[in-house]
Amino acid sequence: MKKSLLLTALMCTSLFLYGQDKKTAEECLKKADYKCAEEQYSKLAEKEQIQKFQSEYYNNLGTAQRRLGKTTSAFKSYESALKANPMSASVYANLASLHSQKGSKAKALEYIATGLKIEPENPEFYLTRSKIYDSQGKKELALNDLKQILTFAPDNIFAKTGLANLKKNNGDLEGALKDYNQLISEKPESLLYNGRADVYLKMKKYKESLVDANKAISIDPKFSQSYVTKAMVLFETAKEKEACGNLDKAVNTGYEKAVLTEYYTKCPKK
Numbered sequence: 001m002k003k004s005l006l007l008t009a010l011m012c013t014s015l016f017l018y019g020q021d022k023k024t025a026e027e028c029l030k031k032a033d034y035k036c037a038e039e040q041y042s043k044l045a046e047k048e049q050i051q052k053f054q055s056e057y058y059n060n061l062g063t064a065q066r067r068l069g070k071t072t073s074a075f076k077s078y079e080s081a082l083k084a085n086p087m088s089a090s091v092y093a094n095l096a097s098l099h100s101q102k103g104s105k106a107k108a109l110e111y112i113a114t115g116l117k118i119e120p121e122n123p124e125f126y127l128t129r130s131k132i133y134d135s136q137g138k139k140e141l142a143l144n145d146l147k148q149i150l151t152f153a154p155d156n157i158f159a160k161t162g163l164a165n166l167k168k169n170n171g172d173l174e175g176a177l178k179d180y181n182q183l184i185s186e187k188p189e190s191l192l193y194n195g196r197a198d199v200y201l202k203m204k205k206y207k208e209s210l211v212d213a214n215k216a217i218s219i220d221p222k223f224s225q226s227y228v229t230k231a232m233v234l235f236e237t238a239k240e241k242e243a244c245g246n247l248d249k250a251v252n253t254g255y256e257k258a259v260l261t262e263y264y265t266k267c268p269k270k
Contacts, residue, residue, distance in 0.1 A: 021040060021043065021044060022044060024036075024040050025037055025040030025041050025044060025057075025060070028040055028064075029041075029060060029063070029064060032067075032222055032252075032253055032254050034064045034065075034067040034068045034254065035064075035068065037060065037061075037064035038061060038064040038065055038068060038070075041057050041058075041060045041061035041064060042061055044057040045057035045058045045061055045077075045080070051084045051085055052084075052085055054081075054084045054085075055081045055082070055084035055085030055088050055091065056081070056085075056088075057081075058077045058078070058080040058081035058084060059077070059078065059081040059088065059090060059091050059094060061077040061081075062074045062075075062076075062077035062078040062081060062094060063094065065077055066094075066098060066256065067254040067255075067256065069256055069257045069258050071098070071102065071256075071258065074098060075095075075098065078091055078094050078095050078098065079095075082095070087118055088118075089115050089118045089119035089122050089125075090124075092111045092112070092114055092115030092118070092125075093111075093112075093115055093122065093124040093125060093128070095108075095111045096108040096109075096111035096112045096115065096125065096128050096129075097124070097128050099111065100128055100131065100132055101256075101259070105132050105135070105136070108128065108129075108132060109129065109132060112125045112128060112129050121152045121153070123149045123153055123156055123158065123159065126145040126146065126148055126149045126159075127145075127146075127149070127158055127159070127162060129145050130142045130143075130145035130146050130162055130166075131162075133145065134166060134169060139166065139170065142166060143163070143166060146159045146162045146163050146166070147159075147163075157183075157187070157189065157191060157192070158191075160179075160183055161180075161183070161191060161192065161195050163179065164176045164179035164180055164183070164195060164199075165195065167179065168198070168199055168202060173199055173202055173203050176199045177196065177199050177200075177203070180192060180195055180196035180199060181196070183195075184196065188219075189219065189220075190215075190216040190217070190219040190220035190223045190226060191216070191223070193212045193213070193215045193216035193219065193226075194212070194213065194216040194223065194225055194226045194229050196212050197209045197210075197211075197212035197213040197216065197226075197229045197230075197233070198229055198232075200212060201229065201232055201233055201236070204236075206233050206236055206237050209229070209233045210230065210233045210234075213226055213229045213230035213233060214230065216229075217230070221253075222253050222254070223253070224249075224250045224251075224253040224254050224255035225250070225255070227246040227247070227249040227250035227253065227255070228246070228247070228250045228255060228260070230243075230246045231243040231244070231246040231247045231250065231263065232263075234246065235263070235266060240266055240267065240268070241268070243263075243266070243267075244264070244266070244267035244268070247260055247263055247264060247267070
């Protein structure tokens with residue numbers, strides 16, 4: 001009887017500590033403390049026996065490593081996540097996004113095609129594929145993917161901004177600006193202010209662009225893209241030192257430093 005009670009107590013203690021570890025990992029990821037998240041999710045993934053949960057931990061581990069600029073490690077973690085659960089749509093989405101970012105467009109499209117068979121109404125697949133098509137000059141296909149999202153998720157803000165960005169990328173800056181003005185009037189979010197800031201930047205309206213970038217940062221100080229946009233404006237206005245400081249802020253809030261290598265060459269060596 002005593003042994004049984006002791007075993008039960010030990011199991012309860014183990015479950016409690018395990019739950020605490022998971023909570024710590026989630027909090028680290030939420031706070032953009034990616035080093036902490038990497039350490040915690042690595043431990044969770046190694047000791048987890050249930051494959052579904054192990055896949056989730058490896059997936060989050062890959063995301064933390066990706067934010068830390070550890071691309072090779074991120075690929076390995078995502079692949080481990082896929083091996084643990086080949087039916088995880090979020091893992092396919094992450095692999096597609098990372099392959100696309102690193103230039104493997106064909107591989108990214110393969111992961112998207114497989115992921116869509118599992119979860120045909122996952123916006124992430126269409127968003128990534130739309131960006132790939134746009135980069136390949138397949139404007140109509142890029143447009144169709146964004147419109148497809150709105151058929152099952154009519155309020156998806158990323159699809160709406162994607163439509164505005166297609167106009168921007170095709171040189172229709174006035175059309176893109178009009179779309180962003182409308183979106184901001186409906187829902188003033190950091191993503192939208194940052195998007196409009198980029199349109200103003202393309203229009204060489206640096207004052208307006210800086211105002212919008214600062215507005216995006218004030219709404220969400222952890223939205224790393226806003227610091228990148230602000231840095232671009234500052235580079236254009238010959239404020240290199242301040243621009244480089246904003247690049248550092250972008251990296252500290254999760255932006256992949258490797259993507260900013262070209263811009264860091266403009267920064268004075270420390």
